[in-house]
Amino acid sequence: MSALDxxxxxxxxxxxxxPRNQGRLDEPDIATRGHNPLCxxxxxxxxxxxxxxxxxxxFQGKGCSISQASASMLTEAVKxxxxxxxxxxxxTFKTMMHGDSISVSELGDIEALQGVRxxxxxxxxxxxAWTTLQEGLDLYAKADHSGSA
Ligand code: FES
Numbered sequence: 001m002s003a004l005d006x007x008x009x010x011x012x013x014x015x016x017x018x019p020r021n022q023g024r025l026d027e028p029d030i031a032t033r034g035h036n037p038l039c040x041x042x043x044x045x046x047x048x049x050x051x052x053x054x055x056x057x058x059f060q061g062k063g064c065s066i067s068q069a070s071a072s073m074l075t076e077a078v079k080x081x082x083x084x085x086x087x088x089x090x091x092t093f094k095t096m097m098h099g100d101s102i103s104v105s106e107l108g109d110i111e112a113l114q115g116v117r118x119x120x121x122x123x124x125x126x127x128x129a130w131t132t133l134q135e136g137l138d139l140y141a142k143a144d145h146s147g148s149a
Contacts, residue, residue: 008115015109016065021075023058030140034132036067036124043071045132049140052082064125066116071129073110083137090130090137097123 001009024031028046035042041063048056057079059071078086092107096114113126 005115008112011109011112012065012069012115015069015072019059019068019072021058021072021079022060024060025056025058028056028058030136030143032132032136032139033061034128034135036063036128038121038124039064041067041125041128043067043129043132045071045074045129045136047078047133047136049083052084054078054081054083054086059129063128064122066113066122066125067128070113070126073108073113074129074133077108077110078133083140086133087137090134093130094127097126 024044025046025048029048031044031046033042033044041061043059043061043063046058047054057075059075061068061071077089081089093110093113096107096111097117099117116122116126
């Protein structure tokens with residue numbers, strides 16, 4: 001394993017062992033659940049939005065270290081962002097996971113998940129929380145908040 005792979009592995013394990021923003025918000029504006037059909041694991045993302053900004057966000061569910069670490073990183077990255085910026089981040093993340101070259105400098109810990117690209121079956125694990133959040137943002141946009149997401 002290269003030094004970079006080892007670093008990525010450590011970052012992922014650190015989030016897995018010390019997940020950020022784990023749990024469920026009381027009465028969230030939106031809660032969506034996604035599951036990985038390949039293994040049956042699932043994740044729920046709940047979040048609140050105020051004036052177009054994701055003010056709070058949590059995740060819960062069961063899954064492998066990659067899916068849980070990815071959800072933890074997602075909550076850290078999205079909290080405090082506008083819904084538009086969150087969508088942009090989801091798109092950047094998906095582009096990275098599908099192997100296209102992007103500047104990853106603004107991704108922080110999330111960059112570690114690009115190490116997963118070498119294992120195609122695990123890419124779905126890394127994407128699970130992100131596609132779930134995307135569905136949540138779509139729901140929010142439809143729920144009488146047109147124009148703000
Ligand atoms: Fe189930 Fe990774 S093995 S989400």
